[in-house]
Amino acid sequence: MTNTEELITRRTNAVAQGVGTRGIYAARAQNAELWDVDGKRFIDFAAGIAVNNTGHRHPKLMAAVAQQSEQFTHTCFHVAPYEGYLKLAERLNASTPGSFDKKTMLVTTGAEAVENAVKMARAYTGRSGVIGFSGAFHGRTLLGMALCGKVNPYKKAFGAMPPEVMHAPFPNAMHGVTVEQSIAVLENMLRSSIDPERVAAIIIEPVQGEGGFNIAPPEFLKKLREICDTHGIMLIADEVQAGMARTGKLFAFEHSGVVPDLMVMAKGLAGGFPLSAVTGRAEVVDAAPVGGIGGTYAGNPLSVASANAVFEVIEEEALCERATQIGDMIQSRLKALAERQGMEPVGDVRGLGAMVAFELVTDRESNGPDAPLTGRVIAEAEERGLIILPCGTFGNVVRLLPPLTTPIEQVNEALDILEASIEAAISAG
Incomplete structure (x- = not known):
């Protein structure tokens, strides 16, 4: 049994069922990266649901909290x-x-x-x-x-x-x-x-x-x-x-x-x-x-x-400007993907700054929501080392919330994973 499997069992026995969780049990994190209890590395494009805009454990924040804790x-x-x-x-x-x-x-x-x-x-x-x-x-x-x-x-x-x-x-x-x-x-x-x-x-x-x-x-x-x-x-x-x-x-x-x-x-x-x-x-x-x-x-x-x-x-660190830069990178990559043959389930790409989402649909004529495909994309991304989240009234939207301090090379790495995950999820359907 892996460390993760053991913790999932303990969670099932000890924590209220209504508290929804994922299967990633964190051991440590730094900036845009997170490692689970089995040592697997993830790029974190959830950021604690838009909490860690400055990344996990930003040194300036850690120093300020440490100083306050001494008082x-x-x-x-x-x-x-x-x-x-x-x-x-x-x-x-x-x-x-x-x-x-x-x-x-x-x-x-x-x-x-x-x-x-x-x-x-x-x-x-x-x-x-x-x-x-x-x-x-x-x-x-x-x-x-x-x-x-x-x-x-x-x-x-x-x-x-x-x-x-x-x-x-x-x-x-x-x-x-x-x-x-x-x-x-x-x-x-x-x-x-x-x-x-x-x-x-x-x-x-x-x-x-x-x-x-x-x-x-x-x-x-x-x-x-x-x-x-x-x-x-x-x-x-x-x-x-x-x-x-x-x-x-x-x-x-x-x-x-x-x-x-x-x-x-x-x-x-x-x-x-x-x-x-x-x-x-x-x-x-x-x-x-x-x-x-x-x-x-x-x-x-x-x-x-x-x-x-x-x-x-x-x-x-000019994070407003950085948010625009990262968001433009993500939207550009996703819109190019959506224009490719076979990628018609990517029905819409939208966002402001680094608050970006894409909506998955059964077809672009009806724009019917495809929640099962959304679930497959998220699962594929997690398996490949990228944390992303669903949203939307019908559960068919994938939201991307990278820390605004994410290094550009990690943004590109995450987008490579995301693109492969979307392709695999669509093919599996």
């Missing part, structure tokens, strides 16, 4: 606050879109950030309704999963959802949903289903993560901003997966020029340590009563130290 590891910010939290809040206030006064709160997970942003919007507006979009993912807490636009597995078997949470269709040109159609449904919803004066917030991912790396068209985001301004609704940007240089901008909303009222961040914010944030209009963030937001571990000192170092690495 203290936890006090609870509510009990004994510390300067690192203030420094990071100031950085976020200065770097997020919008010229207005801003404030920030730190918590631990993306779902926590989403829930606190909604609480702020409700406190500020005195309203309770929230509108999300089909294909969205906003977390696994009760309100987070209610906002999700995908039932299986996130809502399945978990009973009734909180009230006054509604969904409009997310634009998807490949599958026939135009910006105009999406806006028409949303506006009709505000006429027929919920009074806009009861809507506190509209929340949207500028690039849907779990939903399939669908990119919100700039004209769509601009129209949402107009609707929110007309009705006094807060616009919340969920940058949990797309933020922190991933798309070639520090935040993906910057591609559209649209400024949200509140922005939520996590994943890449602390480069592998649990941390999330809500940043936005000072008057909205301040609407919550004293003690109404926060948490015991919110803004953990080690995570905060790492996040402050992440900002320095992004600037010093």
Whole structure:
């Protein structure tokens, strides 16, 4: 029995079945490489689901955390606050879109950030309704999963959802949903289903993560901003997966020029340590009563130290530019592959910066989803030493999230593996 097989048995016996896992048991990792407990090397194009934008164990992050650990590891910010939290809040206030006064709160997970942003919007507006979009993912807490636009597995078997949470269709040109159609449904919803004066917030991912790396068209985001301004609704940007240089901008909303009222961040914010944030209009963030937001571990000192170092690495190593370079390499290679005879199942290649995906279909006329082929591609890639992930409402999209610090020769090596995996998976079908 291999070390991996032994750990799989132990996991089956000890860990909740609902916690989904892969068969790769990590022993160590550095930058874009990961080795499992049997010594097999992988190139990691998952990056902990867009967490390790600065790579595994970036030396600058490790040094910052080590230095902080010599001072203290936890006090609870509510009990004994510390300067690192203030420094990071100031950085976020200065770097997020919008010229207005801003404030920030730190918590631990993306779902926590989403829930606190909604609480702020409700406190500020005195309203309770929230509108999300089909294909969205906003977390696994009760309100987070209610906002999700995908039932299986996130809502399945978990009973009734909180009230006054509604969904409009997310634009998807490949599958026939135009910006105009999406806006028409949303506006009709505000006429027929919920009074806009009861809507506190509209929340949207500028690039849907779990939903399939669908990119919100700039004209769509601009129209949402107009609707929110007309009705006094807060616009919340969920940058949990797309933020922190991933798309070639520090935040993906910057591609559209649209400024949200509140922005939520996590994943890449602390480069592998649990941390999330809500940043936005000072008057909205301040609407919550004293003690109404926060948490015991919110803004953990080690995570905060790492996040402050992440900002320095992004600037010093020009990771926004690097994201664009890597993303262009990936898209160019995949689009060339899709044009080859026999590669018709590669129905679409899309992305912003180094947030790239390709959609696998039964045929390009119907664009019917081919989830079994997607599973075969991922399994082939894993066997050949490349970690990639599925996504999409129908499970037929492969997402690529390389660390932005990945050496170019490893990007090319990963693309060679990916191309061979796609060819093998299609041939096996």
